[in-house]
Structure formats: C-alpha cells, structure tokens
Amino acid sequence: MNSxxxxxxxxxxQGLARVGTISTPHGPIQTPCFIPxxxxxxxxxxxxxxxxxxxxxxxxANAYHLYLxxxxxxIDEAGGLxxxxxxxxxxxxxxxxxxxxxxxxxxxxxxxxxxxxFRADDVIAHNKDRLAHVDDEGVTFKSHLxxxxxxxxxxxxxxxxxxxxxxxxxxFDECTTLHNTRMYQEKAIARTSSWAKRCLDEHxxxxxxxxxxxxxxxxxxxxxxxxxxxxxxxARDLGGMSSSGISFDGFGIGGALxxxxxxxxxxxxxxxxxxxxxxxxxxxxxxxxxFIGVENGIDTFDCVLASRIARTSAVYTMTGRFNVSNSPxxxxxxxxxxxxxxxxxxxxxxxxxxxxxxxxEILAATLATIHNERFIVRLVDxxxxxxxxxxxxxxxxxxxxxxxxxxxxxx
Ligand SMILES: [Zn+2]
Numbered sequence: 001m002n003s004x005x006x007x008x009x010x011x012x013x014q015g016l017a018r019v020g021t022i023s024t025p026h027g028p029i030q031t032p033c034f035i036p037x038x039x040x041x042x043x044x045x046x047x048x049x050x051x052x053x054x055x056x057x058x059x060x061a062n063a064y065h066l067y068l069x070x071x072x073x074x075i076d077e078a079g080g081l082x083x084x085x086x087x088x089x090x091x092x093x094x095x096x097x098x099x100x101x102x103x104x105x106x107x108x109x110x111x112x113x114x115x116x117x118f119r120a121d122d123v124i125a126h127n128k129d130r131l132a133h134v135d136d137e138g139v140t141f142k143s144h145l146x147x148x149x150x151x152x153x154x155x156x157x158x159x160x161x162x163x164x165x166x167x168x169x170x171x172f173d174e175c176t177t178l179h180n181t182r183m184y185q186e187k188a189i190a191r192t193s194s195w196a197k198r199c200l201d202e203h204x205x206x207x208x209x210x211x212x213x214x215x216x217x218x219x220x221x222x223x224x225x226x227x228x229x230x231x232x233x234x235a236r237d238l239g240g241m242s243s244s245g246i247s248f249d250g251f252g253i254g255g256a257l258x259x260x261x262x263x264x265x266x267x268x269x270x271x272x273x274x275x276x277x278x279x280x281x282x283x284x285x286x287x288x289x290x291f292i293g294v295e296n297g298i299d300t301f302d303c304v305l306a307s308r309i310a311r312t313s314a315v316y317t318m319t320g321r322f323n324v325s326n327s328p329x330x331x332x333x334x335x336x337x338x339x340x341x342x343x344x345x346x347x348x349x350x351x352x353x354x355x356x357x358x359x360x361e362i363l364a365a366t367l368a369t370i371h372n373e374r375f376i377v378r379l380v381d382x383x384x385x386x387x388x389x390x391x392x393x394x395x396x397x398x399x400x401x402x403x404x405x406x407x408x409x410x411x
Pocket of ligand 1: 336337340341342343344345346370371372374
C-alpha cells in the first residue's frame with residue numbers, strides 16, 4: 001500500500017463488522033460509508049456542493065461512460081476527475097466491466113439479483129440485443145451512444161482509469177449473472193484472475209510513468225456468483241496476488257449477488273480476504289442490504305438506486321418507500337420524512353414535491369435526489385456510530401421493524 005493511500009481500522013465488533021478510515025490524496029473516507037454514484041461525473045440534477053452538504057464523503061463515476069463521453073484524455077487534461085467535476089474530495093471509478101458486459105448480455109443488475117429468473121448461458125447467447133463479446137484477451141463492445149465498436153482489455157481499462165484519475169479504481173473483471181451456468185462461472189473466474197494480474201502489471205507501469213499524478217489505489221474484484229467454492233477461491237487468489245511488486249490496495253465484491261444469500265456470500269469472501277484492506281460492495285444500496293453488508297465486513301458501498309428512483313418520484317422514509325407523485329400526497333404539507341434533516345425535508349413539503357413531479361418541473365428531481373441520497377448516506381453513518389457505541393444490532397432491529405412495513409398511502 002502506498003503512503004498516499006491507507007486504511008486504518010479503528011474499531012472492530014463481534015463478527016466481521018468494523019469502523020475505519022480510508023485515506024486518499026483527495027481526503028479521508030470514514031467507513032462504513034455509502035458512496036453516491038455520479039455515473040457521468042455528475043449526480044444527476046444535484047450540485048456537488050449539495051452532495052457535500054448532505055454528507056457524501058466520496059463519489060463514484062463510471063469509466064465506461066466517461067471513456068465514451070467526454071473521453072478520458074479530456075478529464076486528464078482537466079487535472080483528473082475531482083478537478084473536472086469540482087468535487088474536492090475522494091472519487092472512485094469502476095472498471096467498465098459491469099457496464100460493458102451488462103450491455104452485452106442485455107440484462108440489468110436488478111435481474112442479476114433475482115434468482116427466480118434463472119436461465120442458462122444459451123439464452124444469453126441468443127439475446128438479440130447483445131452488444132458485447134468476451135474473449136480471453138478482453139471485451140469487444142458496441143457503444144450504446146452511436147453504435148461504434150470499441151475494445152476494453154485489462155490494460156485499456158487501467159489506462160482509461162488512470163487518465164480519469166480517481167483515487168480508487170477497480171481491476172477489469174468479467175461480471176457474470178445468476179443466469180450463467182456453473183461451467184461458465186468457472187471460466188469467468190479464471191479469466192478474471194488472469195485479467196487481475198494484467199491489471200496489476202499495467203497499474204504498476206502507469207503509476208511509475210505518471211508519478212507526478214496523485215496516487216491511485218487499485219481494488220481487485222471478487223466474482224464467483226452464488227458458489228461458495230468459487231467465491232472463496234477467487235478471494236484467496238486475488239487476496240494473495242502480487243505482480244510487478246505490488247498487490248491490490250483493497251477489494252470489490254461484485255457480480256451476481258443473490259439477494260437471499262447476500263450476507264452469506266459476503267462473509268465467505270471477507271473471511272478469506274486480507275482483513276486489513278478495505279472491502280467495497282459494488283452496486284448495492286437498498287437499506288436492508290446495507291445492514292447486511294456492514295455486519296459482514298463491508299467498508300464502502302456504491303449504488304445508483306437512490307438517485308434513479310428519486311427521479312421517478314420514489315422517496316425513502318423510515319417506514320419504507322413511497323411515490324410522492326401519487327394523489328394522497330397532494331395536500332400533505334409535511335416533509336417527506338419527519339425525522340430527516342436534509343435540505344429538502346427542512347424546506348419543502350410532500351405537497352410541493354407532488355406538484356413539481358406532476359408539473360414535470362426539473363426541481364422535482366433535484367429535491368427528491370437530495371432527500372434520498374441523504375437518507376442512505378445518513379443511514380450508513382448511523383450504522384458507523386452504532387458500531388462504535390455497541391448498538392448496531394439494536395439499530396438494525398429497530399430500523400427493519402419499521403422499514404419492513406409495506407408503505408401505505410397515509411405515510
Ligand atoms: Zn429528507
């Protein structure tokens with residue numbers, strides 16, 4: 001681990017849960033932490049200043065989208081992602097593997113979490129919208145913007161992510177879904193392992209040749225779907241991997257995560273990975289899943305859900321989600337959530353948000369997103385405090401006893 005990047009565990013409790021600080025060239029991240037997603041170097045409809053104000057400690061952007069637009073060289077010229085998007089705090093990019101391959105198989109992550117829709121590889125292969133093809137060297141894919149052909153290899157992903165310049169970057173992996181067969185998962189694990197080594201080599205070379213730039217930490221990604229032996233062997237493999245004199249600074253847990261088995265899968269991996277390195281759970285952000293992640297040793301999370309659902313008028317409350325554009329909220333002159341301390345809840349009512357959504361006003365997205373991001377960021381902050389205070393189990397039980405209630409119109 002480089003001196004510009006470190007992870008200090010400050011508190012451990014029973015089991016795998018811990019509290020710590022990740023230090024990056026752009027500042028610290030107190031963990032556990034929820035990292036909001038700004039796919040194209042912006043959290044849609046919200047100013048970076050507002051994200052800071054609502055407590056976001058870091059933001060995650062997407063290497064695939066930024067590669068296509070504006071192009072990584074533009075961000076490099078701007079002085080890196082943090083400077084380009086006026087976010088003077090830590091940034092993260094994912095490797096592009098998930099986007100490339102989810103476009104390729106035509107499935108969204110939400111399907112990958114639903115084991116009731118199991119399919120075999122051949123179904124995926126025959127998908128008429130297939131936009132990507134994987135081989136042992138990398139992935140060839142068609143841009144979702146203009147149909148142009150592109151190729152990502154582990155080396156290209158590292159080059160792109162170095163140009164983008166986030167504090168934490170991810171190794172290029174093959175992201176499978178629950179639809180793939182066991183045989184395919186084995187193949188993908190082997191491929192991801194060889195790609196991980198190539199990422200370490202390329203990352204070491206780029207770090208040396210760009211030594212005037214802030215240090216970037218590289219996280220390996222653990223795949224293996226719902227199979228215990230594959231998850232554990234991938235964790236052993238990447239956890240102990242070193243090449244060109246370096247090893248991974250941290251780890252991401254990715255790929256097909258069966259919601260029912262989420263905690264079990266995370267614990268398999270985190271029992272094996274080096275304890276003193278940070279663990280990131282990729283693309284998970286539903287409140288009930290965040291509790292499961294934290295108690296099984298996850299340090300950071302990212303998820304686009306909070307902002308994506310906000311734009312469709314779905315807002316979080318302590319009792320569950322509801323759609324503020326539904327008719328019962330037309331005359332409710334109270335905040336979205338009485339217990340929320342966000343800018344939206346301290347200044348606006350459900351009735352006003354209902355009006356903005358009905359009128360298709362763009363301020364609707366801004367106010368709803370500020371609330372949802374604050375809700376999730378704060379929830380994970382509360383988990384951190386509860387771990388320190390020894391009350392995590394109580395917080396979880398109390399939250400889930402209320403949150404599990406299906407939202408009704410009177411909320
Ligand atoms: Zn709020």
